[in-house]
């Protein structure tokens with residue numbers, strides 16, 4: 001039985017992944033806890049769940065599980081009741097869903113990937129699920145390059161006809177947006193206690209068995225935050241109010257500077273830049289779509305574009321960082337250049353002019 005009342009729906013958020021594509025940032029924090037527009041990413045997702053009227057949330061944790069409970073506790077601050085279910089060994093996305101069964105309270109279960117920034121209307125999704133009499137409903141979106149996602153073709157009635165996870169030649173640009181509605185009975189029938197992929201095993205098996213799975217397609221904001229490019233874009237979109245988040249109600253602007261940060265006169269901040277608590281930005285610095293974590297320091301005349309600077313890292317004068325990541329506590333010397341895809345590991349020290357892409361030092 002499915003319901004339209006969000007109070008009668010459990011939300012499950014999968015947050016047990018290792019976030020390898022965001023290393024080195026995810027060496028010290030799990031991906032859903034990385035600061036995004038000044039808040040742990042998961043706060044944005046949880047505040048959307050609360051705004052939809054869902055009250056009970058189960059977090060399926062594994063990698064660095066402790067930090068979630070330290071941050072969110074029983075959920076009361078967000079108006080939620082949060083339970084935690086820990087996987088000592090990660091069970092995969094399907095195993096994570098099967099594993100939370102004892103914590104579920106209701107017959108309708110909304111499952112969320114913990115790294116997706118989305119504007120989907122959860123109530124419309126629930127309504128669609130009930131109307132179609134579906135056992136499972138998947139939120140689907142269209143993307144330019146579907147190869148990195150689950151490609152999900154549907155028929156004229158919206159019924160899912162196949163699920164192809166990360167293939168080189170996807171049949172459609174309509175992809176799995178990482179948000180599902182399950183009837184509880186489907187979760188009860190999943191094998192427990194073993195590694196299981198919802199994308200590679202559960203959905204294909206259910207489809208082969210003729211279980212009714214439907215796809216709800218919309219054109220709301222959508223981004224998976226799993227890569228550095230997407231993390232930087234998603235953060236900037238939150239700052240500028242392009243991506244929705246009830247947790248940031250009222251904020252909209254070219255940059256967001258947090259308490260205790262100092263920005264010297266003449267520094268230019270735009271493109272959705274975020275400056276964390278206690279960070280220091282020197283004179284003549286240009287930050288375009290930069291994500292500067294708490295306590296970092298950027299010295300005079302440096303330029304940082306579409307890049308992330310970790311906790312307490314230091315960027316020397318007149319450095320250039322474009323499409324890169326500087327790990328926590330790293331120390332980048334004056335006039336270094338770090339371009340497309342550069343990743344500096346935490347604590348690494350680069351001397352002045354230590355890396356350049358041009359010969360005129």
Ligand code: GDD
Pocket residue numbers: 014015016017018060061062087090091092093096113114115116148149150151165175176177178199224226
């Ligand atoms: N509890 C638990 N246990 N959670 C896990 C595990 C696990 O073993 N493995 C991954 N997760 C969580 C991650 O923390 C993340 O929030 C979510 O499951 C999805 O994992 P990703 O690693 O981010 O998957 P993806 O981005 O490559 O692909 C998935 O998301 C796409 C949409 O964003 C798939 O579901 C694709 O089909 C989909 O298109």
Ligand code: MG
Pocket residue numbers: 113115224225226
């Ligand atoms: Mg992802």
